Amino acid sequence: MSITENKTLSAADKGHVNEAGPAKAPQYVLLPGDPNRVVSMAAQWDADAEIWTLARQQKCAAGTYKGAAIGALSTGIGGPSAEVVLEEILDKGADTFIRVGTTGTIREDVAVGDIIINDAHIRLDGTSNLYVPEAFPAANSYEVTMALVQACENLGLRYHVGTGCTCGSFFTGQCRPAYNGLYPSHLDKMLADLKAAGVLNFEMEGAALSTLCRLYGKRFGMCAVVVAQRCTGEWNEDPEAEKAACLAGAEAVRILTEWDKAKQKAGKRYYFPGL
Numbered sequence: 001m002s003i004t005e006n007k008t009l010s011a012a013d014k015g016h017v018n019e020a021g022p023a024k025a026p027q028y029v030l031l032p033g034d035p036n037r038v039v040s041m042a043a044q045w046d047a048d049a050e051i052w053t054l055a056r057q058q059k060c061a062a063g064t065y066k067g068a069a070i071g072a073l074s075t076g077i078g079g080p081s082a083e084v085v086l087e088e089i090l091d092k093g094a095d096t097f098i099r100v101g102t103t104g105t106i107r108e109d110v111a112v113g114d115i116i117i118n119d120a121h122i123r124l125d126g127t128s129n130l131y132v133p134e135a136f137p138a139a140n141s142y143e144v145t146m147a148l149v150q151a152c153e154n155l156g157l158r159y160h161v162g163t164g165c166t167c168g169s170f171f172t173g174q175c176r177p178a179y180n181g182l183y184p185s186h187l188d189k190m191l192a193d194l195k196a197a198g199v200l201n202f203e204m205e206g207a208a209l210s211t212l213c214r215l216y217g218k219r220f221g222m223c224a225v226v227v228a229q230r231c232t233g234e235w236n237e238d239p240e241a242e243k244a245a246c247l248a249g250a251e252a253v254r255i256l257t258e259w260d261k262a263k264q265k266a267g268k269r270y271y272f273p274g275l
Helices: 035-044 079-090 142-155 186-196 206-216 239-266
Strands: 028-031 050-053 059-065 068-073 096-105 115-124 159-167 201-203 219-229
Touching (some): 028 079, 028 239, 035 050, 035 059, 035 068, 035 239, 059 239, 068 079, 079 206, 096 142, 096 239, 115 201, 115 239, 142 159, 142 219, 159 206, 159 219, 201 219, 206 219, 219 239
Parallel strands (some): 028 068, 028 096, 159 201
Antiparallel strands (some): 059 068, 096 201
């Protein structure tokens, strides 16, 4: 991959960029898909939290959680929407991102209400392939992944860590029948192969965000609460389970804040357990 020149956005190119919200973003930002989840997140933070309503029903918030600066910005659904949102907030100074979402599991040992922490993603998102070759990995930051694990341990949450599959489709892309029962024959093989490979879940934004953050030198991680058990057919959007995932994201920000301060004090670039 070669880049021949640096280009800047023209006024026409920036037509979607939203100037609302804080002029400067916190370093650490949670990225829920649902704008209503931003409100739920801010309610869990310290009393200084502020919420802004943006264009196209998006929302953002900024404040502190147990003294750690934190923000949240909704991404909408899918890779293209997440791409636009990420580009906008990068211009405001954020550099560490945690997607907090909902997901469907394809593993029998994962229950509805559990938390899945994806450390990598299969790139079927339809956005990341426009940036990098097919073989480029969507690998999440080990520091953010570790912080999410520690957060779930601190909060006593049941969680699983592993690879997810990010799809650019809610229906056939996730091996569901579409309108009038449309179900391409290759989907059964696809689902069987994903299960055999130990893939934990389907979701729609992780790979795009992971790939772009890797390209831009930013940190990204992801946790999502399971609302769909694809092996049993169970579906349950429990608001309390969703709030638990939001709290795990906030707790991970607090932990990362401590780790980053420890790195700075020790003059180290990377966090390690012995630090």
